[in-house]
């Protein structure tokens with residue numbers, strides 16, 4: 001079986017790896033000059049390779065750690081105790097233990113207790129389906145109370161959803177609270193975050209090597225123009241005007257990109273794909289010559305500040321692995337067509353640095369060695385209330401065509417762990433469905449052969 005895969009991010013490369021392991025020949029096409037997609041690297045002017053967007057691996061990411069063992073790169077995983085904080089009304093509050101929760105000044109003691117209860121309650125939800133039809137706002141007000149909602153949750157939701165959180169289901173906050181709780185290990189419940197030396201690219205390269213060792217091919221700088229569809233069946237991949245034939249094609253890109261690649265599919269299916277919404281992101285990276293906050297993540301509950309948080313990844317990545325630099329990301333989630341996405345890099349730099357200075361009066365702009373504005377339009381799939389029927393399946397209405405994309409990961413969050421796990425599942429779906437197809441063909445051929453001999 002010869003399978004063409006579109007996209008060389010974690011999904012595409014994991015899928016290629018799992019398929020190769022089953023003896024499938026794969027050929028992967030990646031549009032950009034490097035593998036990794038959203039989890040890919042950025043090369044600084046001084047030659048240092050750093051994550052384009054902030055990435056952490058959690059100690060509870062069991063699929064990833066097994067994968068690293070299997071690939072012989074587990075010794076490159078590093079974990080460190082980290083701190084999480086809140087920026088509220090001009091001050092930073094550490095929020096790493098129940099005691100800190102209970103001391104959080106902006107809230108009365110009943111509010112603090114209810115905030116703790118909200119986190120605890122999320123751990124006891126057994127069936128997430130019951131949260132599917134409950135709005136995140138209603139759920140948070142019910143558990144945390146109106147004052148905590150107004151002071152903490154509402155500004156965070158507003159920032160995260162670029163204002164459009166009215167139709168977001170409670171599964172959104174539930175999966176986040178469960179994932180964050182899972183990082184706390186040991187009796188003292190310390191929070192840990194980790195990374196691979198060299199970033200996710202280390203994992204991606206290790207899988208790419210195995211794919212190539214099994215005879216597969218990976219092509220960089222190869223944007224696919226179209227998936228060729230004839231008589232309701234995918235027959236190959238069109239690049240530079242020519243169609244390269246495959247037994248099956250798997251796209252691992254986001255739904256709006258996939259939609260543009262399949263002009264030969266029915267308009268009904270294309271319209272269906274068009275219903276999947278995404279959030280985009282603007283995430284400037286500040287490369288500093290000194291630490292900034294000491295917190296892995298500082299959540300900002302002040303909605304006058306344009307960015308959602310301050311994420312300092314060198315609190316868990318030893319700066320020695322990133323050229324001695326300190327890396328701080330200042331993300332802002334946006335609607336894909338938001339006016340923020342249209343601002344120039346210089347405008348963003350000005351607004352972001354002004355706000356950073358307002359937050360940290362001691363911040364010295366001379367500490368900034370590089371200020372790099374990274375942005376993407378389709379980053380995180382948006383699932384609205386009662387909308388699971390809009391999640392596209394791996395098998396598509398076009399025969400021999402499959403879709404493995406982050407929008408299918410729900411209610412889990414999309415991250416390296418869930419994406420690579422999903423790719424393994426997609427590989428199983430592809431091989432099982434191909435097997436059925438061949439059995440169908442061979443049954444049909446045996447029937448024809450029997451018919452040919454007149455033997456019924």
Ligand SMILES: Cc1cc2nc3c(=O)[nH]c(=O)nc-3n(C[C@H](O)[C@H](O)[C@H](O)COP(=O)(O)OP(=O)(O)OC[C@H]3O[C@@H](n4cnc5c(N)ncnc54)[C@H](O)[C@@H]3O)c2cc1C
Nearest residue numbers: 007009010011031037038039053055056223224414415416
């Ligand atoms: C700001 C931010 C923070 C994050 N934080 C974390 C974190 O802490 N931990 C974590 O584990 N995960 C994190 N993630 C999530 C993680 O990066 C993604 O879930 C994951 O990288 C998605 O991988 P993917 O392969 O599905 O998609 P992508 O990475 O988008 O890969 C799709 C690939 O397809 C290629 N492509 C598109 N069109 C074509 C075409 N026509 N032809 C050929 N190739 C094409 C693209 O160039 C791209 O490389 C974060 C993401 C962001 C944006």
